[in-house]
Amino acid sequence: MRSLLALVLAAGPAMAELPQGRAAELEHIVIQDCGSCHGLTLKGGLGRPLTSDALAHAEPEGLAQIILDGIPGTAMPPWRPLLTEEEAMWIAEWLKTEKTP
Amino acid sequence: MKRLSRVSVLALLLLAAPLGAGADEQRATGDLGLVIERATGSLLLIDRSDRAALGRIEGLGDLSHATLTYSPDERFAYVFGRDGGLTKVDILTRTIVARTIQAGNSIGGAISDDGRLIAVSNYEPGGVKVFDADTLALLADIPAAGKTIGLVDVPGRRFAWTVWDTGEVFLGDFSGAEPQITPLGNAGKNPFDAVLTDDAHTYLIGLFGEKGVTAFDLWDATPTPQKFLTDYGKDGEDMPVYKMPHLQGWAFTEGQYALPAVGRHELLWVDRDSQQTVAMTPTHGQPVFVIAQPASPYVWVNFATPLNDVVQVVDSRSHEVVATLSPGKAVLHMEFAPRGAEVWISSRDDNKVLIYDTRTREKLGEIAAESPSGIFFTARAHQTGL
Numbered sequence: 001m002r003s004l005l006a007l008v009l010a011a012g013p014a015m016a017e018l019p020q021g022r023a024a025e026l027e028h029i030v031i032q033d034c035g036s037c038h039g040l041t042l043k044g045g046l047g048r049p050l051t052s053d054a055l056a057h058a059e060p061e062g063l064a065q066i067i068l069d070g071i072p073g074t075a076m077p078p079w080r081p082l083l084t085e086e087e088a089m090w091i092a093e094w095l096k097t098e099k100t101p
Numbered sequence: 102m103k104r105l106s107r108v109s110v111l112a113l114l115l116l117a118a119p120l121g122a123g124a125d126e127q128r129a130t131g132d133l134g135l136v137i138e139r140a141t142g143s144l145l146l147i148d149r150s151d152r153a154a155l156g157r158i159e160g161l162g163d164l165s166h167a168t169l170t171y172s173p174d175e176r177f178a179y180v181f182g183r184d185g186g187l188t189k190v191d192i193l194t195r196t197i198v199a200r201t202i203q204a205g206n207s208i209g210g211a212i213s214d215d216g217r218l219i220a221v222s223n224y225e226p227g228g229v230k231v232f233d234a235d236t237l238a239l240l241a242d243i244p245a246a247g248k249t250i251g252l253v254d255v256p257g258r259r260f261a262w263t264v265w266d267t268g269e270v271f272l273g274d275f276s277g278a279e280p281q282i283t284p285l286g287n288a289g290k291n292p293f294d295a296v297l298t299d300d301a302h303t304y305l306i307g308l309f310g311e312k313g314v315t316a317f318d319l320w321d322a323t324p325t326p327q328k329f330l331t332d333y334g335k336d337g338e339d340m341p342v343y344k345m346p347h348l349q350g351w352a353f354t355e356g357q358y359a360l361p362a363v364g365r366h367e368l369l370w371v372d373r374d375s376q377q378t379v380a381m382t383p384t385h386g387q388p389v390f391v392i393a394q395p396a397s398p399y400v401w402v403n404f405a406t407p408l409n410d411v412v413q414v415v416d417s418r419s420h421e422v423v424a425t426l427s428p429g430k431a432v433l434h435m436e437f438a439p440r441g442a443e444v445w446i447s448s449r450d451d452n453k454v455l456i457y458d459t460r461t462r463e464k465l466g467e468i469a470a471e472s473p474s475g476i477f478f479t480a481r482a483h484q485t486g487l
Contacts (some may be wrong), residue, residue, distance in 0.1 A: 042164075
């Protein structure tokens with residue numbers, strides 16, 4: 001029991017927990033749908049670049065908040081109707097760690 | 102012929118032989134097209150009559166949001182990539198004949214009416230660059246105070262474009278030794294795309310930062326901005342916009358503009374002359390492309406994610422939805438055969454291009470493609486504005 005708890009604690013900060021298969025779906029959403037504005041390689045377009053370099057100084061919690069609620073007055077929409085808080089957090093962490101080509 | 106000696110006839114036959122032998126392998130391009138394979142940076146060459154893929158051209162870089170235009174002889178395609186790449190492709194030899202990385206981030210382009218100039222609209226750094234269509238040598242570099250959108254070709258070696266950040270609209274005349282750039286005025290807050298009507302009369306600019314569409318009369322010597330549709334959907338809450346509508350292919354039919362409502366699941370019908378709203382059609386989702394089926398009263402509409410598995414057909418006389426199709430997952434684009442008999446539909450997440458008969462609205466066939474987005478038939482070579 002203790003080792004399981006340790007595992008959960010160790011895994012917690014690294015990546016949000018998701019049901020099986022959902023991570024691949026989220027990655028697809030980020031590349032294809034976020035990619036409509038931010039570019040398939042996430043180097044930017046109408047929206048800002050989202051490469052791990054560009055987000056080096058951003059807090060994952062802040063990014064998740066932007067994903068969920070958008071940025072009013074800009075073209076960034078709120079994704080809360082389509083994503084859970086855990087999923088937004090997973091995307092924020094993925095963006096910060098993913099090494100885009 | 103009688104006067105020719107037997108020897109010279111023989112010589113003629115020998116000379117003609119190699120050409121004659123190649124006749125079967127020669128190919129006309131009038132029914133060909135290209136499909137953008139956005140994830141793999143490749144183009145799929147398609148044959149409309151055979152409903153088949155002929156081959157693939159690779160090495161075009163980041164093709165998310167890529168578009169292309171054709172040379173007047175329908176042999177060369179100019180592909181505008183997201184990564185700033187401008188690539189000239191020979192569709193007969195299926196090879197890249199010229200390529201330049203002309204900016205850090207670009208959004209689209211157009212070819213001049215005489216086929217001599219290629220203009221590219223750039224996000225980073227913002228502005229418009231003009232290239233020689235033969236060599237892709239840079240001829241003019243027009244900076245802008247932001248991201249340029251809605252670049253269209255205007256007859257007389259001219260192009261018009263708009264700036265997302267500032268709302269400024271420009272008309273550039275490249276017919277003389279030096280480019281003449283004329284500011285036309287301000288379209289409004291955050292224009293997201295623009296289109297030229299098929300008669301090159303009206304440059305229409307869609308606004309994201311405020312409600313409305315701004316029109317410039319390009320037949321007028323001194324066009325001024327005319328804003329309309331400024332209060333659509335005022336009785337309801339706007340929904341999030343998960344994909345910007347595209348205006349290239351905006352439908353002009355029955356004396357009306359059929360326009361996508363930004364942030365709403367509606368199609369808006371505006372009288373071309375009075376610019377008054379005549380009707381509203383509730384749709385399956387937020388429209389992205391609204392394209393008129395040639396030689397018919399119908400327009401076809403696809404939608405923003407997550408409602409992008411459906412295509413609807415709307416009658417421009419009754420403004421009613423007359424058909425709802427489910428061609429596949431993530432429908433990104435539709436391209437009609439020039440006379441309207443067929444429509445080709447890209448389903449990104451099914452990795453297919455679906456071919457539909459526009460009369461029966463039944464599927465005629467399908468072609469495998471990698472994450473297909475834009476479909477472009479060579480007939481676009483002769484269309485004003487592209």
